Amino acid sequence: MQHGTAATLRIDLGALVANYALIARQVAPAAVAGVVKADAYGLGAAEVSQALLAAGCRHFFVAHLCEATALKPHLPADIPLYILNGLPPGAQAACAALGAVPVLNSLVQIDDWAAAARSRGRALPAVIQVDTGMSRLGLTPDELAILRDQPHRLDGIALQLIMTHLACADEPDDAFNREQRDRFDAIASQFPGVPRSIDNSGGAMATGVRHGDVVRAGIALYGGAPHGGPDPHPNPMQAVIALDAYILQLRTVPAGAGVGYGLTHRCDRPSHIATLSVGYADGWPRHLSSRGSAYIGGVRAPIVGRVSMDSMAIDVTDVPDHLLHPGASVELIGPHQTIDAVAAQADTISYEILTRLGHRYARSYLPAPAAAADQRSGKP
Numbered sequence: 034m035q036h037g038t039a040a041t042l043r044i045d046l047g048a049l050v051a052n053y054a055l056i057a058r059q060v061a062p063a064a065v066a067g068v069v070k071a072d073a074y075g076l077g078a079a080e081v082s083q084a085l086l087a088a089g090c091r092h093f094f095v096a097h098l099c100e101a102t103a104l105k106p107h108l109p110a111d112i113p114l115y116i117l118n119g120l121p122p123g124a125q126a127a128c129a130a131l132g133a134v135p136v137l138n139s140l141v142q143i144d145d146w147a148a149a150a151r152s153r154g155r156a157l158p159a160v161i162q163v164d165t166g167m168s169r170l171g172l173t174p175d176e177l178a179i180l181r182d183q184p185h186r187l188d189g190i191a192l193q194l195i196m197t198h199l200a201c202a203d204e205p206d207d208a209f210n211r212e213q214r215d216r217f218d219a220i221a222s223q224f225p226g227v228p229r230s231i232d233n234s235g236g237a238m239a240t241g242v243r244h245g246d247v248v249r250a251g252i253a254l255y256g257g258a259p260h261g262g263p264d265p266h267p268n269p270m271q272a273v274i275a276l277d278a279y280i281l282q283l284r285t286v287p288a289g290a291g292v293g294y295g296l297t298h299r300c301d302r303p304s305h306i307a308t309l310s311v312g313y314a315d316g317w318p319r320h321l322s323s324r325g326s327a328y329i330g331g332v333r334a335p336i337v338g339r340v341s342m343d344s345m346a347i348d349v350t351d352v353p354d355h356l357l358h359p360g361a362s363v364e365l366i367g368p369h370q371t372i373d374a375v376a377a378q379a380d381t382i383s384y385e386i387l388t389r390l391g392h393r394y395a396r397s398y399l400p401a402p403a404a405a406a407d408q409r410s411g412k413p
C-alpha cells in the first residue's frame with residue numbers, strides 16, 4: 034500500500050510491447066503507429082512512447098497541439114508526431130516551430146499550411162484526412178474535387194500520409210467498413226505514391242483486408258478489446274493495467290442497515306461492509322453504484338450503495354476474514370475484472386474507463402524486458 038493515495042495503478046509496459054508486436058504481426062508489412070492522445074489513454078504518454086520507441090514504433094499520433102508540445106521533447110527529432118484534430122486557426126507558426134505534423138482536415142487548413150510553408154521558404158510535412166462516411170473530420174467529397182482541379186494548393190506541403198477513419202471498425206462484420214475502404218481506395222488514387230492509413234485498433238485486427246501503410250493503434254495497445262459489438266469476440270490483447278484500491282474501514286451492520294448517500298442499499302442480512310479508497314473523483318464510474326464489483330483474494334464483493342467522490346462501499350460478508358483489514362488491497366481492475374468488463378457494467382467503453390483514470394493513484398510502471406536490461410546496464 035502506498036500511504037496517502039487512493040489506489041495503486043500498475044502499468045505493464047511489457048504487455049504494452051507484446052500488444053504492439055501482436056498488432057505488427059497482424060498488419061505487416063504495414064507499420065504500427067502509437068496513438069498516444071489523452072496522455073496515452075491515461076497511461077502516461079511519455080512512458081508509453083518510450084516503451085513503444087524501444088519496440089520499434091516510428092509514428093505517433095496525438096489529438097491536440099498542446100499534447101504534441103508536451104510529448105515532442107520525449108521523442109527523437111526525426112520521429113513524426115501527428116496531430117489528429119488538425120491545424121487550429123492561427124496555430125501554423127507554433128506547429129511549424131514545434132516540428133509536429135498536422136493532420137489537415139479541410140481546404141482552409143491546407144491553404145493555411147501551404148501559406149506557412151511558402152512564407153518559410155521550405156516544405157512543411159502534413160497528413161491529409163478524408164471523410165469517407167463518418168462525418169467527423171476530414172475533407173469532404175466537394176473539397177476533394179476542388180483539390181483535384183487545383184492541385185497547386187498543395188504546393189509547399191510534403192504529404193506524409195493520406196488517411197481516413199472507420200466508423201464501425203469495432204464491428205468487423207459491419208458492411209460499412211467495406212464501403213469506407215472502397216471509397217478511400219478511390220480517393221487515395223488521387224494522391225499517387227502517398228502512403229495510406231485507414232485502420233485504428235479494430236480495423237488493424239480485422240482479417241481479410243489490406244491495412245495500407247500505417248495503422249493507428251490505440252486501445253488494443255492498452256489491452257482493450259479491439260472488437261466489441263453485440264457478439265463480442267475473445268480479446269487477443271494482453272491486459273496492461275491493474276488497479277487496486279485499499280480498505281479504509283470495516284464495519285458490521287445489522288440486517289436492514291442502509292449504506293451510503295440516499296441509503297439506496299439496504300442490507301438484507303447482517304453484513305460486513307468495507308469502505309474503499311476510490312470514488313468517482315478517481316474516474317471510477319458513479320454508474321457502478323450498487324451494480325459493480327471488486328475482488329478480494331479472488332472473491333467477488335459487490336459494490337453496495339452509491340459510489341461517493343472519494344470512497345465507495347462493498348459487501349464483504351462472503352470474503353474470508355483473514356483477507357479483511359484496513360490497508361488491504363482490493364482488485365478493481367485486474368485478473369478477475371478486465372477494463373472491458375468494468376466498462377460493460379458501467380454502460381460505457383474501455384476507452385472511457387482508461388482516459389478517466391484518476392490522478393490520486395500511486396502509479397508504477399513494470400518495464401518491458403529490453404528496457405529492463407538497459408536499466409540494469411545503466412543505459413539511459
Ligand SMILES: *Cc1c(COP(=O)(O)O)cnc(C)c1O
Pocket residue numbers: 068070117198232233234235249250251252253
Ligand atoms: C483515437 C483514434 C485512433 C485510435 O483508435 P483506437 O480505436 O483506440 O485504436 C485512430 N485514428 C483516429 C483518427 C483516432 O481519432
